[in-house]
Amino acid sequence: MTEIQALADRILAGDRRALARAVTLVESTRADHRAKATALMEALRGADRQALRIGLSGTPGVGKSTFIEAFGMMLIEAGLRVAVLAVDPSSARSGGSILGDKTRMERLSREKGAFIRPSPSSSQLGGVARRTREAVSLCEAAGFDVVLIETVGVGQSETMVAEMCDLFVLLLAPAGGDELQGVKRGIMEMADLILVNKADGDLKATATRTVSDYSGALRLLRKRPQDPEGFPKALPVSAVEGNGMETAWQEMQTLAEARKTSGWWDRRRAEQAAHWFEEEVRWGLLQRLHTDPQVRAAMGERAEAVAQGKMTPDAAAREMLEHLST
């Protein structure tokens, strides 16, 4: 496929339009597009470029867009290229998207060194995540230095983003002690860095207190043996005023370096790749039930027999599984 090789070459040259086209290609569910996407990913595999992949989660209202805009601009000004992708489970249902509107990050979206892409819409969160994972690889091949993968604080999507990033950052609002309970323990355990946003104006004192509350909460979790002393940690930031952003970025780099030095980084990336391979196999297997006409007919027949009470679900499933394995 010379067409695919040409696209790969343009991506490797850092061409943003080619990157955008490639992301659209990997998001497509058409069989011919899928085959091309697989070929493209293989063509880019050798590039061996790594960005720092940062997962960023935070519930609506916490100022995530403002944070990404300010954080992204800071990186751009430091001469880095920044991609922003999103895994948004609500877009899976509504077709809407947390990143649908580039006006959310008006300054960043005008920068040459930035690439902003809304969440793919798909009927399943798994599909959204699988395609975003490929978009992350495409951004790396295109030479981006930092890839931010944004998601909303609702559990399942965090778990998936954690499987495609090197660092996980949780952005939270200043809150009273009681509200700390609202952060699910599972998400807290994923965080390498908790940033308490809106540490400015009237909320500054509350933010400081919230940081120390979260610091206390984090100390109760087990320390990760691969990380330097003090991680995971909580810090105050103000996306509006820009305070604390540099410190946050330094902490991220410290953690990333330590993980590279210890070998954890490479091991984790290898594990993640294996994870997505298994995920693709699982998805592909289930997909056959819906796409292969013969399999569909066999499923339909037995579903009908089960609905009519002529077979139990279990016996029909056993029969179907035998049918599939011959």
Added chain:
Amino acid sequence: MTEIQALADRILAGDRRALARAVTLVESTRADHRAKATALMEALRGADRQALRIGLSGTPGVGKSTFIEAFGMMLIEAGLRVAVLAVDPSSARSGGSILGDKTRMERLSREKGAFIRPSPSSSQLGGVARRTREAVSLCEAAGFDVVLIETVGVGQSETMVAEMCDLFVLLLAPAGGDELQGVKRGIMEMADLILVNKADGDLKATATRTVSDYSGALRLLRKRPQDPEGFPKALPVSAVEGNGMETAWQEMQTLAEARKTSGWWDRRRAEQAAHWFEEEVRWGLLQRLHTDPQVRAAMGERAEAVAQGKMTPDAAAREMLEHLST
């Protein structure tokens, strides 16, 4: 298998010890047990007995155990046989169980007409739900009139319970207007009946107000065409004092009768059976990846190649899927 036929006969005779043994059998993941379980379910299929299957959801602290105890005792006193099963996703992880301790329902558990069974523990919620669905069928075959399927208010488990019950009841605590927001819309939409518990003592007035708040909220949801006027509805109950329990039971019967008359009941049961068939096929397909030694080896080889960066996850998955379909 005469052993299985003997077990089936004892279940059909209403023998609770045989029922308990059968539930243990369907919960087992051993291949030989699974084969026996399938045979047992087939042997019981002809029985064609139907219980009223009531899904019951409510967050911890709402008084669910007290409600089930009081509601169950009322049904027992009316001459009915009552089974209580549970789908508890937390038991999937911790091995603990919301129904592990029969002292939770001390009076009910001593009744001859009652059968109480904790949630099966399994590494996956799907596994918990699939086995509970079979336990429900076993209770029906054993001649129980009402099967209560209890779960906690956390989303996914509700959806699964809704796929195995005829009526879905949501048990809630009296609450201020703000807290109404806490009930996820998806779960609200599943409810046929919202019962506001603790409508007694100091909380009586709050409970009455909460009922009218929920009634208002329910009116905003689309009415289900299969149901009589006024459903879904909210009612106050006091599990401690026994108030409102009779009314709640009457409403459940009214709704069940209407659904039977309209044909919706049978259609829904047929759909549910087909759903579980598909679920069993999906699960069985994925299971092969872990159980079949040849498939496992082929998966392991490719996962290794992906981890070493020799193949992309996508290309390796394609190869694996081709390998599986030949």
